[in-house]
Amino acid sequence: DLFMERSFEDVTLASIAKASGVSHQTVLNHFESKAGVVRGLAESLAQQTNAARHAARAGDVHGAINALVGEYELMGDANVRWAMSADR
Template sequence: MAQSAREYDMTARSAAAVRTRERILRAAGARFADAHYDDVTLAGVAEAAGVTVQTVFNHFGSKEGLLTAAIGHFADEVVDLRGDVAPGDVDGAVEALMRHYEMFGDGNWRTVADADRQPVLHSLLEHARGEHRRWLATVFEPRLAADEAGRDQAVTALYAATDVGTWKLLRRDLGCSAEQTRAVLSRLIVGILEKE
């Protein structure tokens, strides 16, 4: 009987720790998305998650560890937002990008802006850039040049056309609506692919 009670207690504690970690990650994700890296504090994340700073520290070790875990945690959400895009489908690709950027674009752009001052952000961005490049190569595979040099150049052009910076320029700096932004992104992508 004592063994069963101990096992139940350990299971309940483990489940509680998972829920606490999830709350912290959600609070951290919201904080990092809404503010520059230097403006996010462990105390602010702890308060938003309803835990102590020591609890945040126990789970993640540091602010850098918390950021890395939060980005990893939300990477699956980005994959879900982008969904499955049929190879070569420009409209589907633009819709996928718009879902992603409309939800996370401002936070992504702040991360880009902060990367020069924060080495942890630089390495995370390099990984994200590689993932975006692979996504473009996969989605537009049927419409890319057969030769490696031409293909690489086209993917680089597609990257420039679909980068979060392009979305930010259109939506925030130029004040384009979401519909206008979709149309411009489509036009840029089609223009690149027509050269192939």
């Protein structure tokens, strides 16, 4: 949720740990770095996106549109925010 709401630079390992209800050291042990957390997040989101895409059968236009809109609703704002922070 933090990465969806804030830019990469504005998220700290301490804030990730606090939001997750674990210690800073636990986050480091599991992910090794903030970039590791992002990789884990990306893998999780990719699995969710792939599942949604495959839920629509061939020829199911309504299902395909729902999957596409759902994917945008999940990631659209975060993608824009991250793209804008990359320009800094």
